[in-house]
Amino acid sequence: MAARAAVEALLREKKLDRTLTSTLPERPGEDAVSPVGSDALNRALAGGVPRGQVSEVVGPASSGRTSVAWAALAAASRRGESIALIDTFDRFDPPTAHACGIDLSRLLWVRGQAVSKTAAAIDPAWLPGVRAVNGPGTFLERVIDRAIKSLNLVVQSGVCTLVVIDLIDVPATALRRLPASTWFRIERAIEGSDTAVMILAAQPVARSAGGRSMVVGGDTRIQWRGSHDRTRRVIGVCTRASISAARCSHAQDVPLATTVVNALT
Amino acid sequence: MFAALYAPSVPAAALAGVARQFTPRFEHLGAVILLDAGGLSRLFGTAQQLGEHLRDALSKLSPGDTIPRVAIASTQTAAALLALGSPGLTVVMPGKEAIVLAPLSVGVLDQFERLSGSGLRASGPPGLQASEPSGWHHPRHTHQASRGKRRAPDNRVLDILGKWGIRTLGALSALPGPDIHERLGDRGAYWQQLARGMDARPMVPWVDDVPFEVSLELEWPIEGLEPLSFVLARLLEPLAEQLERADRGAAAIYTSLRLTTRSVFTRTLQLPAPMRDPKTLRTLILLDLESHPPDAPIDVVRVFIEPTPARVLQWTLLARAQPAPEQVTTLVARLTALMGEGHVGSPGLVDTWKPGAFEMREFHVNHPIDNRPSPNSHPIKESSIAELTSALRRFRCPVPTRVAVHEGRPVRVQTDRQGFSSGAIVQAAGPWRTSGEWWEETGQLASGPAGQQGGWDRDEWDVAMPDGTIYRLVVEREVGQWCLEGVID
Numbered sequence: 001m002a003a004r005a006a007v008e009a010l011l012r013e014k015k016l017d018r019t020l021t022s023t024l025p026e027r028p029g030e031d032a033v034s035p036v037g038s039d040a041l042n043r044a045l046a047g048g049v050p051r052g053q054v055s056e057v058v059g060p061a062s063s064g065r066t067s068v069a070w071a072a073l074a075a076a077s078r079r080g081e082s083i084a085l086i087d088t089f090d091r092f093d094p095p096t097a098h099a100c101g102i103d104l105s106r107l108l109w110v111r112g113q114a115v116s117k118t119a120a121a122i123d124p125a126w127l128p129g130v131r132a133v134n135g136p137g138t139f140l141e142r143v144i145d146r147a148i149k150s151l152n153l154v155v156q157s158g159v160c161t162l163v164v165i166d167l168i169d170v171p172a173t174a175l176r177r178l179p180a181s182t183w184f185r186i187e188r189a190i191e192g193s194d195t196a197v198m199i200l201a202a203q204p205v206a207r208s209a210g211g212r213s214m215v216v217g218g219d220t221r222i223q224w225r226g227s228h229d230r231t232r233r234v235i236g237v238c239t240r241a242s243i244s245a246a247r248c249s250h251a252q253d254v255p256l257a258t259t260v261v262n263a264l265t
Numbered sequence: 266m267f268a269a270l271y272a273p274s275v276p277a278a279a280l281a282g283v284a285r286q287f288t289p290r291f292e293h294l295g296a297v298i299l300l301d302a303g304g305l306s307r308l309f310g311t312a313q314q315l316g317e318h319l320r321d322a323l324s325k326l327s328p329g330d331t332i333p334r335v336a337i338a339s340t341q342t343a344a345a346l347l348a349l350g351s352p353g354l355t356v357v358m359p360g361k362e363a364i365v366l367a368p369l370s371v372g373v374l375d376q377f378e379r380l381s382g383s384g385l386r387a388s389g390p391p392g393l394q395a396s397e398p399s400g401w402h403h404p405r406h407t408h409q410a411s412r413g414k415r416r417a418p419d420n421r422v423l424d425i426l427g428k429w430g431i432r433t434l435g436a437l438s439a440l441p442g443p444d445i446h447e448r449l450g451d452r453g454a455y456w457q458q459l460a461r462g463m464d465a466r467p468m469v470p471w472v473d474d475v476p477f478e479v480s481l482e483l484e485w486p487i488e489g490l491e492p493l494s495f496v497l498a499r500l501l502e503p504l505a506e507q508l509e510r511a512d513r514g515a516a517a518i519y520t521s522l523r524l525t526t527r528s529v530f531t532r533t534l535q536l537p538a539p540m541r542d543p544k545t546l547r548t549l550i551l552l553d554l555e556s557h558p559p560d561a562p563i564d565v566v567r568v569f570i571e572p573t574p575a576r577v578l579q580w581t582l583l584a585r586a587q588p589a590p591e592q593v594t595t596l597v598a599r600l601t602a603l604m605g606e607g608h609v610g611s612p613g614l615v616d617t618w619k620p621g622a623f624e625m626r627e628f629h630v631n632h633p634i635d636n637r638p639s640p641n642s643h644p645i646k647e648s649s650i651a652e653l654t655s656a657l658r659r660f661r662c663p664v665p666t667r668v669a670v671h672e673g674r675p676v677r678v679q680t681d682r683q684g685f686s687s688g689a690i691v692q693a694a695g696p697w698r699t700s701g702e703w704w705e706e707t708g709q710l711a712s713g714p715a716g717q718q719g720g721w722d723r724d725e726w727d728v729a730m731p732d733g734t735i736y737r738l739v740v741e742r743e744v745g746q747w748c749l750e751g752v753i754d
Binding site: 037038039040041060061062063064065066067068069070071080082090091092093094095096097098099100101104105106107108109110111112114146149150153154157158159168169171220222224226229232233234236237241254255256257258259260261 | 587588592593595596597599600603604607608609610611612613614620621622623625626628630632649650651652653654655656657658659660661662674683684686692693694695727729732733734735751752753754
């Protein structure tokens with residue numbers, strides 16, 4: 001404890017005490033958080049995703065990570081807020097999002113380049129007359145760079161109160177190459193504002209001191225209905241979400257059940 | 266002080282020309298031109314001298330046998346009625362309007378209404394406004410529209426006044442006001458107000474159709490956007506001032522650049538909301554030109570703005586404040602310059618069964634306030650389990666895959682792409698067969714999954730892989746090609 005006190009005193013002396021999580025000001029009131037569309041998740045998140053902070057949702061494929069992010073977007077759009085999705089690889093599906101409850105007219109959808117993970121397939125719909133995807137680095141790095149720049153523009157404008165950046169299909173190596181200042185800049189841009197940023201990724205990327213980490217997955221079970229091959233259909237996924245924050249000593253587990261939307265539901 | 270000119274034999278444009286020689290503030294009341302004569306005494310002397318100047322100017326236009334009518338009074342109504350009812354020049358001292366108007370015939374009120382048409386009626390007393398379909402219009406629209414839409418007046422009041430033996434304005438103004446209102450309603454009270462020379466509304470000066478256009482011929486051709494931004498700033502600032510003076514905003518900006526190759530490069534920007542901030546307009550033009558640069562140095566820069574009535578903002582205190590349209594438009598323009606056209610906006614659903622079909626719409630934040638729950642809203646249930654709807658992550662470029670089929674069902678998936686799981690299928694559900702638009706030569710949808718333009722005929726499967734991933738697998742029935750279309754997440 002003495003060592004900690006000494007470090008804190010040194011930071012205060014150097015006027016770097018804002019880096020201490022204990023000195024960060026708490027935003028009072030219900031408006032300090034952006035509730036997601038689930039009561040259980042809201043309770044575990046202490047009301048919702050904190051505004052002015054960077055939170056993250058991570059997990060493996062089919063764990064329900066995207067569903068959690070879309071639920072947050074849907075809840076914000078239902079409250080009449082403007083929301084944004086930075087869709088790095090153009091994976092968003094509007095009909096399904098509508099079924100999830102997202103008010104599409106309130107969504108600012110920034111579509112990235114539809115590219116497969118091999119970086120070989122380039123979307124032929126990338127229209128002529130716009131800037132070519134060229135510049136330093138590999139093609140994939142340039143696509144990610146554009147997504148990060150878009151995120152910067154959106155959070156600096158303050159137009160949207162919940163901004164989700166989808167980095168799920170970004171390879172881990174490419175994410176590791178991003179400089180740490182990338183996320184500090186985002187944190188700085190939204191600090192004290194009404195905007196909450198949510199990073200959607202396959203593995204932990206970044207989170208601000210007051211943000212939340214939602215790790216989805218683990219003990220995942222796919223729910224099927226119908227005993228015969230011809231009548232069987234997938235109805236949902238049961239899994240768990242582990243929610244942690246800098247000021248909480250232990251993570252909270254929340255059971256998560258997602259329902260698959262298809263032609264029969 | 267107001268002056269009224271009336272010369273039936275002189276065209277309205279010529280009358281307006283005379284008025285413009287004296288003051289820029291004048292109004293068309295049908296064939297009567299009403300001038301705001303306040304402050305003209307320094308230029309033209311007393312009211313009498315001003316009247317003589319006006320009469321002389323009109324006499325030059327009128328044929329010899331007609332006498333132009335000029336009236337000067339402290340109220341616009343008195344001036345207009347005297348111009349209609351008294352020949353020659355009439356100058357009324359302030360406060361003497363009712364006395365001077367008294368000998369005029371009541372018919373002049375009917376004539377006054379005929380001439381002024383809907384312009385004056387619409388701004389008359391509340392009762393009259395309620396009985397008329399027209400509301401408040403911009404003066405330009407009012408006057409221009411009134412000429413063509415003049416209707417036969419309602420002479421009921423005039424008939425009743427005739428039966429009562431009321432022949433002059435003096436007799437009408439002498440009647441008790443409450444009794445007039447009781448018997449003739451709002452219209453009667455309004456007529457009595459006119460007969461006393463009282464104004465029912467302020468003057469609405471005529472606004473000329475000024476083109477919101479500026480151009481600049483450069484001494485030396487410029488190349489690149491940075492020097493152009495200075496030129497645009499110089500052009501847009503006076504244009505924005507002009508818009509502000511006219512209470513207008515820009516609905517569209519036309520930027521025309523004459524290049525050194527003698528060709529003209531034109532760009533058009535349609536703005537989602539009227540705006541006139543020069544910095545925002547310049548940023549939008551530059552961002553557009555950044556995406557669509559001219560291919561030669563620029564000789565002449567011309568900016569034309571299509572004006573529209575300025576916005577009236579009235580927000581509720583009970584809802585979250587929305588960002589300004591300028592802010593949103595600039596953000597969308599910046600994002601479009603970065604990501605490309607068609608890659609920024611709001612998704613919209615289209616009326617089709619085509620899987621994944623959508624269209625890109627313009628993003629805006631001015632949504633009507635509606636507190637009703639949407640039919641698609643999901644009420645939050647109090648539960649210990651977080652119940653959500655699964656998302657589908659759609660591969661806009663479907664991933665080709667090799668699929669082993671046993672008894673008509675996929676049993677194994679193999680793909681060469683990194684990051685996708687391959688192997689034996691644990692469980693499969695399907696097929697869900699859909700087809701459509703096979704009757705179309707080409708697809709009508711602007712957007713949709715790549716490679717699926719036009720009709721479709723396919724089977725969909727939901728397959729679970731050993732690592733727990735659930736893919737949506739499709740097979741194009743015509744060609745038998747299997748693809749991973751998305752992952753349920």
